[in-house]
Amino acid sequence: MTAILRVLLRRLVTSLIVLIGVSMLIFAIARIIPGNPARIALGPNATAEQIERLSAALHLDAPIWVQYGYFLRDLSRGDLGISLYTNRPVTADIAQFLPATLELVLVAGVMMVAIGLPLGVLSARYRGGAIDNAIRVFSLLTVSAPGFVWAVILMLVFAFFVPIFPIAGRISDSYSIPAVTGFLAIDTLLAGDLRAFGNAAWHIVLPALALALSGIGQAARLTRANMIETYDRPYIEMARSYGFPEGRIARRYALRPSLIPAMTIIGLDFASMLGNAFLVEAIFAWPGLSRYGVAVILRKDLNAIVGTVLIISAAFLIVNVIVDLLVAVINPRIRYSQRSA
Amino acid sequence: MKRTLFILLSNPLSLLGVILVALVVLCAIFANVIAPFPSHAGAVVDFVNFNKPPQWPSIMGTDLVGRDIFSRILFAYRISLVLGVVVLSIAVPVGVVIGLAAGYLGGWIEYCLMRLTDVFLSVPPLVLAMSIMGVLEPTLLNGMLAVTAMWWPWYTRVVYNITRSEREEGYVLAAEVIGAGPAHVMFREILPNCVPAIVTKMTLDLGFVILIVSSLSFLGLGVQPPTPDLGSMVAEGARYLPDSWWLTVFPALAILVAVFGFNLVGDALREILGAEQ
Numbered sequence: 001m002t003a004i005l006r007v008l009l010r011r012l013v014t015s016l017i018v019l020i021g022v023s024m025l026i027f028a029i030a031r032i033i034p035g036n037p038a039r040i041a042l043g044p045n046a047t048a049e050q051i052e053r054l055s056a057a058l059h060l061d062a063p064i065w066v067q068y069g070y071f072l073r074d075l076s077r078g079d080l081g082i083s084l085y086t087n088r089p090v091t092a093d094i095a096q097f098l099p100a101t102l103e104l105v106l107v108a109g110v111m112m113v114a115i116g117l118p119l120g121v122l123s124a125r126y127r128g129g130a131i132d133n134a135i136r137v138f139s140l141l142t143v144s145a146p147g148f149v150w151a152v153i154l155m156l157v158f159a160f161f162v163p164i165f166p167i168a169g170r171i172s173d174s175y176s177i178p179a180v181t182g183f184l185a186i187d188t189l190l191a192g193d194l195r196a197f198g199n200a201a202w203h204i205v206l207p208a209l210a211l212a213l214s215g216i217g218q219a220a221r222l223t224r225a226n227m228i229e230t231y232d233r234p235y236i237e238m239a240r241s242y243g244f245p246e247g248r249i250a251r252r253y254a255l256r257p258s259l260i261p262a263m264t265i266i267g268l269d270f271a272s273m274l275g276n277a278f279l280v281e282a283i284f285a286w287p288g289l290s291r292y293g294v295a296v297i298l299r300k301d302l303n304a305i306v307g308t309v310l311i312i313s314a315a316f317l318i319v320n321v322i323v324d325l326l327v328a329v330i331n332p333r334i335r336y337s338q339r340s341a
Numbered sequence: 342m343k344r345t346l347f348i349l350l351s352n353p354l355s356l357l358g359v360i361l362v363a364l365v366v367l368c369a370i371f372a373n374v375i376a377p378f379p380s381h382a383g384a385v386v387d388f389v390n391f392n393k394p395p396q397w398p399s400i401m402g403t404d405l406v407g408r409d410i411f412s413r414i415l416f417a418y419r420i421s422l423v424l425g426v427v428v429l430s431i432a433v434p435v436g437v438v439i440g441l442a443a444g445y446l447g448g449w450i451e452y453c454l455m456r457l458t459d460v461f462l463s464v465p466p467l468v469l470a471m472s473i474m475g476v477l478e479p480t481l482l483n484g485m486l487a488v489t490a491m492w493w494p495w496y497t498r499v500v501y502n503i504t505r506s507e508r509e510e511g512y513v514l515a516a517e518v519i520g521a522g523p524a525h526v527m528f529r530e531i532l533p534n535c536v537p538a539i540v541t542k543m544t545l546d547l548g549f550v551i552l553i554v555s556s557l558s559f560l561g562l563g564v565q566p567p568t569p570d571l572g573s574m575v576a577e578g579a580r581y582l583p584d585s586w587w588l589t590v591f592p593a594l595a596i597l598v599a600v601f602g603f604n605l606v607g608d609a610l611r612e613i614l615g616a617e618q
Contacts, residue, residue, distance in 0.1 A: 014459075017456065018456065018459045018460055018463050019463070021456065021457070021459070021460035021463075022460055022463050022464055025460055025461070025464070026464070026472060029472055029473055029476055030472070030476055137354070140601065140604050140605065140608060141597075141601060143604065144548065144552075144597055144600040144601035144604050145552070145593070145596055145597040145600060145601075146552050146553075146555060146556045146559070146572075146596065147556075148556070148559050148572075148575060148576075148579075148593075149575065149593040149596055149597055152575060152579060152582070152589050152590070152593050153590075153593065155582065156582060156583055156586065156590070160582070160583040161583075271465065272465045272466065272467070274465055274468075275465030275466065275467035275468040275471075276465075276467060276556075278467065278468075278471075278560060279467075279556055279559060279560070282559070282560070282576070282579075283579055293471070294471075294560050294561065294562070296475075297471055297472065297474070297475030297562065298475070298561065298562075300475065300476060305472055305475055305476070309464065309468055309469075309472050312464075312465060312468050313463055313464045313465070313468070316463060316464070316465055317463055320463075
């Protein structure tokens with residue numbers, strides 16, 4: 001257990017360093033903006049005095065490292081500033097929009113692992129056969145288009161031509177669920193409304209699948225590649241010569257060591273869904289962070305841009321730390337390493 | 342080289358990839374010759390023929406201001422490919438040099454360079470490009486800049502890993518023993534061994550640059566109208582689904598076909614060059 005704790009600690013420290021780096025990077029990008037942000041925020045009719053007042057309030061006249069210091073001080077208090085677009089605290093905006101995006105990403109992540117891994121295992125087990133070829137073409141095809149292309153195709157096929165799923169939105173308008181956590185899966189259950197839960201679940205299938213498809217392909221490809229490498233190892237041959245059934249060899253002996261290298265990349269893919277969710281949300285009118293993110297970027301709303309990117313990057317890092325931990329848990333070489341130390 | 346080409350053309354899937362890539366590249370180069378309405382790549386309005394379903398001579402239909410969608414797709418390919426080549430010709434040298442330096446020189450240089458790479462890899466690629474595009478004006482040049490900024494760290498990672506393992510090989514030690522300087526060892530000894538991995542990744546990435554650029558324009562942060570772009574065409578048409586399906590379906594398929602082609606070739610190259618090592 002101590003070895004896993006050590007991994008956790010080391011990763012947390014590196015993540016913190018990286019996160020500070022990210023905050024500097026984003027902050028620098030946001031400040032190289034051409035023109036005075038205060039002028040842009042106030043619009044063309046602002047007087048020089050108004051601009052000066054806002055500049056002073058935003059500390060825009062101070063040197064950039066001083067501005068960064070102010071930013072860090074506010075950040076440590078959980079204050080990301082006021083969005084010039086919505087006139088509300090950026091944290092309140094993000095808290096409102098993030099749950100819908102997280103819900104979408106989580107469901108897509110589950111789909112990616114639950115569909116992608118078995119496909120990869122099947123592909124490796126029947127290597128060179130018809131199943132393998134079909135899965136390989138399928139997974140290459142899925143990684144060949146961005147989420148919005150799949151969103152359009154899935155929507156046309158499964159919401160218009162064969163109307164199984166709803167076209168857009170997160171839940172039908174007839175349900176009014178009080179927002180407690182912002183996660184509809186939890187809120188509907190808290191409200192004790194199972195039909196609303198089912199309705200929300202029905203709504204999330206297509207957007208989540210559109211978001212997950214390229215991840216599914218990627219997971220299948222990685223699992224296959226790593227498993228094929230493992231299949232060449234002598235201990236698999238030994239298991240075969242003992243007459244173990246192929247299914248058991250695949251699950252118990254070939255899959256597990258193959259998961260370790262695959263999982264790191266799958267974790268990265270999962271985390272990058274946070275960004276790709278922007279593409280899918282737009283097509284399915286999903287009320288997540290996407291519309292807000294694009295709106296603040298187009299309006300050059302500095303605080304909101306910095307806040308949104310920082311939150312997404314933090315979530316990205318957290319996912320990666322969790323994946324590293326999972327790898328440490330299933331990898332005995334880490335689990336049992338330096339036990340005596 | 343000849344053998345690689347032979348293997349590439351003898352497998353039906355990679356042959357399909359080569360054909361698709363050749364098709365896309367030819368379309369891009371000869372866009373003004375093939376396109377039935379070359380002027381429709383710009384701000385042209387034809388209100389007599391607006392929003393027409395596929396029919397002769399507009400085999401993919403016309404958009405909301407009457408421009409031929411097929412012609413616009415051809416020109417969009419041209420811009421995407423130029424973008425891809427420019428992005429890679431900046432990102433690859435930068436990424437490779439940083440990767441070589443970090444992997445070979447080691448010490449605090451390695452630590453700083455790799456943490457810098459981690460920072461760039463820690464922002465989801467699309468979000469990083471979006472924020473750069475956001476604060477700069479969304480123009481073609483800034484689009485290249487934004488995509489380049491998110492691309493180099495991946496090459497750094499690849500080259501760094503290879504360099505780390507090659508650093509201890511006999512031929513590197515031999516070169517060091519006879520007095521070769523770090524620049525010679527990095528660029529003349531180690532770099533040639535990174536080339537297969539780099540070439541493979543570049544083939545795959547040409548497709549992915551098309552994918553990312555179209556994603557940015559889909560969000561309204563990339564190539565600006567009236568310049569044709571596959572992503573913005575999908576975004577504009579998506580509001581008119583399913584009735585005017587041709588507005589979105591053809592540009593969406595155009596992205597799929599191009600990226601699929603590059604992926605098929607890249608994948609085959611990886612297998613062939615990987616097996617040779």
